[in-house]
Amino acid sequence: MIRYTLTCPQDHTFESWFQSAGAYDALRTAGHVTCAVCGHADVKKSIMAPSVQSSFKGPQTQLKDLRDKIEATSEYVGPRFATEARKMHIGDAPHRAIYGEANLKEAKSLLADGVPVMPLPFIPKKKTN
Numbered sequence: 001m002i003r004y005t006l007t008c009p010q011d012h013t014f015e016s017w018f019q020s021a022g023a024y025d026a027l028r029t030a031g032h033v034t035c036a037v038c039g040h041a042d043v044k045k046s047i048m049a050p051s052v053q054s055s056f057k058g059p060q061t062q063l064k065d066l067r068d069k070i071e072a073t074s075e076y077v078g079p080r081f082a083t084e085a086r087k088m089h090i091g092d093a094p095h096r097a098i099y100g101e102a103n104l105k106e107a108k109s110l111l112a113d114g115v116p117v118m119p120l121p122f123i124p125k126k127k128t129n
Helices: 019-028 059-073 080-088 104-112
Strands: 001-005 013-018 077-078 098-100
Touching: 001 019, 001 059, 013 019, 077 080, 080 098
Parallel strands: 077 098
Antiparallel strands: 001 013
16 A cells, blocks of 8 residues: 555645555546545645654664663662772672763773773663662
């Protein structure tokens, strides 16, 4: 099925469904497509945006999914992030997935010391520990 927006010479605009593009052409040629308002048979397709559905998730949905996954599989350590990451790196704390906050100076220091860290594309929700 295909939906067309149609216009007659009187500038009446209406929509109609057809089995296919070919079916529209055949019905129009036979004079069976007429204006829904005035009945004029000289009806033409108007420019219209297609209605396309996609499984693509927009950026907001993707960020929400990422946030949900990180929060479900990681421990929130808040402002202790730099300290906890450094402890894990040197073996003073068990390795685990963590997230929290660090300022630019702390993040640069961690990276300079070889501690693998990366910024999140969202601000973590505040949690109480």
